[in-house]
Structures are given as structure tokens and as C-alpha cells.
Amino acid sequence: MEEAAVRSLAGAFAAVLTASACTGVDAKTATFGTLAEASSTIARGWMPAGLPSRSYELRAAYVPDSWQRWGIINFPAEASAELRALLEPDEISLAGVRCEIPGRIEWWPVQLRQQLDAERIAATGAKAYRSRSGNLIWVVNWPQGRAYYWARPERSASE
DSSP: OHHHHHHHHHHHHHHHHHHHHTTTTTOEEEEEEETGGGHHHHHTTSSOTTOOTTOEEEEEEEOTTSSOEEEEEEOOGGGHHHHHTTBOSSOOOOTTOEEOOOTTOTTSOGGGSEEOOHHHHHHTTOEEEEBSSSSEEEEEETTTTEEEEEEOSOOOTTO
């Protein structure tokens, strides 16, 4: 009986490891030169609506039929107000925040993977915000004109 319990436990453990290793395995990616090229991806909800009209070099990763999505946009300095219109005005701390993204999404920065190092990210000049709608976290480097976003599974009162 004890051997059967050990085998059952080992099987359950293997199943959990397999499932966690496959997180995001269905992720799709897309790259666009202009915002106009991204319109169908935005219409499907895989990228946020309302991005600055002059956004360029956009990248998106998403798992269809799920909340999971990540992206990068570049924008000219004169489009900063358009991006700010999507964001809550107050900066947020990234201390204790995780960003789970499939490892195969090679264009996503290492500093924005897994458990985030808030001090290290802040040292790059990037600022973090919540979106006004949806459940997105944005990390924006205003001087560089580059923004990263990802969806969170749920928003708690403490976040």
C-alpha cells in the first residue's frame, strides 16, 4: 500500500512539473512595423486598444483564448501624451511583482522575466504603471520611447 501511495504521489508530481513546463506553450507571436499593421491583432484583444497613433516596431505575444499577453511598442516623444492616456497617472512599484512569459519569447527583456528586481529596473530609467482599463502592467522608458506591457491574471486590493 505504501509503495502505491509513493507511485501515486510521484505521478502527481510529474504531472505538475509537466504542466508548469508547458505554460505558454500555445503562445503566438506577431511583429508589426506600424500601428496600422497591428489593427487585426488589436481588434482581437491581443494588443491593447488606444496605442499611440505613431507607434512603430510593435511586438505581441499572446495565448489565444486566455488572459495571457505581452508586448512591446516604440513611440515618438510627441506621442507620450497618447500613451499616458492609457495609464493610471501614479507610478507603481514593481517590488514583489512577477512576469511569467514563455522562455521562447526571445525578444522580451531578461530584466522583465520572473521575479522582477524593482531597483534594477528603476536604474534603467523605466517607470511602471497600471493601465486605466484591463489588467495590464506597463513599464515605460519615456526618454527611449519604448513601452512594455503584460497582463496580470487578477488584481488584488494590495496591488
